[in-house]
Amino acid sequence: MTAVTEEHLGDAVSDLRARLEGVLALPGEAGYDRITPWNVTVPVRPRMVAFVASADDVSTVMRFATQHGLRVAVQSTGHGALPGVGAGTILVHTGALSGCQVDARNRVARVGAGVRWQQVFDAACPHGLAPLSGSAPGVGVAGFLTGAGIGPLVRTFGASSDYVRAFEVVTGTGEILRVTPEQHPDLYWGVRGSKSTLGIVTSVEIELLPITEFYGGALYFNGADAAAVLHEWARWGVGLPETVNTSIALQQLPAVPGVPAVLAGRLTVAVRYTAVGDPGEAARLLAPMRAVATPVLDTVAQQPFAALGAVHADPVDPMPVHEGHALLRALPAEAVDTLLAVAGSESGSVQTVVELRLLGGALAREPRHASALCHRDAAYSMCLIGAPVGPVAEQVVAHSRAVVAAMAPWATGGQFPNFAPEAGAERLRRCYDEDTLHWLGQLASRYDPVGILAVGQVARL
Ligand SMILES: Cc1cc2nc3c(=O)[nH]c(=O)nc-3n(C[C@H](O)[C@H](O)[C@H](O)COP(=O)(O)OP(=O)(O)OC[C@H]3O[C@@H](n4cnc5c(N)ncnc54)[C@H](O)[C@@H]3O)c2cc1C
Numbered sequence: 001m002t003a004v005t006e007e008h009l010g011d012a013v014s015d016l017r018a019r020l021e022g023v024l025a026l027p028g029e030a031g032y033d034r035i036t037p038w039n040v041t042v043p044v045r046p047r048m049v050a051f052v053a054s055a056d057d058v059s060t061v062m063r064f065a066t067q068h069g070l071r072v073a074v075q076s077t078g079h080g081a082l083p084g085v086g087a088g089t090i091l092v093h094t095g096a097l098s099g100c101q102v103d104a105r106n107r108v109a110r111v112g113a114g115v116r117w118q119q120v121f122d123a124a125c126p127h128g129l130a131p132l133s134g135s136a137p138g139v140g141v142a143g144f145l146t147g148a149g150i151g152p153l154v155r156t157f158g159a160s161s162d163y164v165r166a167f168e169v170v171t172g173t174g175e176i177l178r179v180t181p182e183q184h185p186d187l188y189w190g191v192r193g194s195k196s197t198l199g200i201v202t203s204v205e206i207e208l209l210p211i212t213e214f215y216g217g218a219l220y221f222n223g224a225d226a227a228a229v230l231h232e233w234a235r236w237g238v239g240l241p242e243t244v245n246t247s248i249a250l251q252q253l254p255a256v257p258g259v260p261a262v263l264a265g266r267l268t269v270a271v272r273y274t275a276v277g278d279p280g281e282a283a284r285l286l287a288p289m290r291a292v293a294t295p296v297l298d299t300v301a302q303q304p305f306a307a308l309g310a311v312h313a314d315p316v317d318p319m320p321v322h323e324g325h326a327l328l329r330a331l332p333a334e335a336v337d338t339l340l341a342v343a344g345s346e347s348g349s350v351q352t353v354v355e356l357r358l359l360g361g362a363l364a365r366e367p368r369h370a371s372a373l374c375h376r377d378a379a380y381s382m383c384l385i386g387a388p389v390g391p392v393a394e395q396v397v398a399h400s401r402a403v404v405a406a407m408a409p410w411a412t413g414g415q416f417p418n419f420a421p422e423a424g425a426e427r428l429r430r431c432y433d434e435d436t437l438h439w440l441g442q443l444a445s446r447y448d449p450v451g452i453l454a455v456g457q458v459a460r461l
Helices: 006-019 054-070 117-127 140-145 185-191 223-238 279-291 305-310 333-343 391-405 425-431 432-445
Strands: 024-025 048-051 071-075 089-093 100-103 109-114 164-171 176-179 200-209 212-223 244-252 266-273 301-304 322-328 353-358 380-386
Touching: 006 024, 006 054, 048 054, 054 071, 054 089, 054 200, 054 279, 100 117, 100 425, 109 117, 109 425, 117 140, 117 305, 140 200, 176 185, 185 200, 185 301, 185 432, 200 305, 212 223, 212 279, 212 305, 223 244, 223 266, 223 279, 223 333, 266 279, 279 353, 322 391, 333 353
Parallel strands: 048 089, 071 089
Antiparallel strands: 024 048, 100 109, 109 200, 164 176, 164 200, 212 266, 212 301, 244 266, 244 353, 322 380, 353 380
16 A cells, blocks of 8 residues: 555545545545544544445545555444544545335345434335344444344344345445355455455345234333343253343442433343244243242333334433443353452442343254354353443443453353454454454455555454
């Protein structure tokens, strides 16, 4: 890559601006600050931002960056933002790629890279069709799927990225490719799990499922019942069929609009539950959790599929976030006691949420088309969310690491690429097994030989 200098860039930037259908913004120019990510703690200060309007725009940016010794990063919502986007980087912002069409007959949604899951719910559910989103409808579809994506129905249907029928991808060389199991199958394998390592997705076609309702919601318990609830959840989860999905969260939610008063400013425990199929059977399976203590709030019911986002009730508005994450192979009673000691009612935990998701079921089976998603055999995903602000900022990060360390005896050593984003070789080795990392590296040398996309969490060593 050629080193970048100001003289070098001056006229070239005007030229780039003229060639783009979308808008280019430099620091201080109108629009530049629209890139503040959802996770507001992460500084995102690129050399310039291209609010792209088409795949051609992305291709133009790739070629410009190659010519001028810059790198290219991509952002949609900023839910997974991480540091490193600075003066050597052009940020491709996908917000304007906002098309979302549902082909009900073929059960497919064609969505632009700037679309959030909520938009897909709004377009698909009126046709009786369901998208396999994650827990938060505000997350971007493309960022979620390139991280392979697990949602509240993961045990029933597997990873959401297994339901991608096609991507449009702009590679690091600026080529615009249609990627399917038959066309560029190497990219079809790699894009599902390697984030933006191999290219920037400009649109995606996802399969929709003929589901109109689910049985689910959350049982919220007092923090004082945390030990009884968590122990029972661990025992109960082991025998559940894969029609049933569950997660549990030790929560200390702030008193802000949208948080029910009964859950605010104290420790509560949320047992989330999502099931498709016979609601009577789903209710029967949940009965042991309903009996373990008296819930302070019970939102579990037969619900329209469009209400799926309410199960986890993740925060919607931008906020400061520090994430911790680990995959666990088992959750014996000793592990539950350990977690309670570091994150339970007497622990002095400073995390907003400490969550365990039960995995297994369809996730653990190889899908029809293999992908770069590793660690399908993990039994639980543990995720911590804290707000690193004010006097507790450093404490939040240190405590998050301490919780992850305490659970190490039960951890697989792996991670999913979507959670607790981070750059660096150590992180890559946790996200991918050796073969996958090797092949992603080979593909990266082919589709991005100069390393234009080597910013942040890309899977090349
Ligand atoms: C509240 C909350 C709930 C979540 N729930 C879940 C969940 O249930 N399951 C789950 O799997 N994950 C979950 N996540 C993680 C989320 O899926 C990732 O953070 C994801 O990367 C967010 O994508 P985004 O586009 O919204 O964010 P962004 O910060 O805009 O993008 C994050 C990264 O995704 C990649 N990316 C984004 N757009 C593109 C593109 N067009 N082409 C190629 N790569 C791209 C890039 O590497 C980018 O740096 C959650 C995160 C939050 C904050």
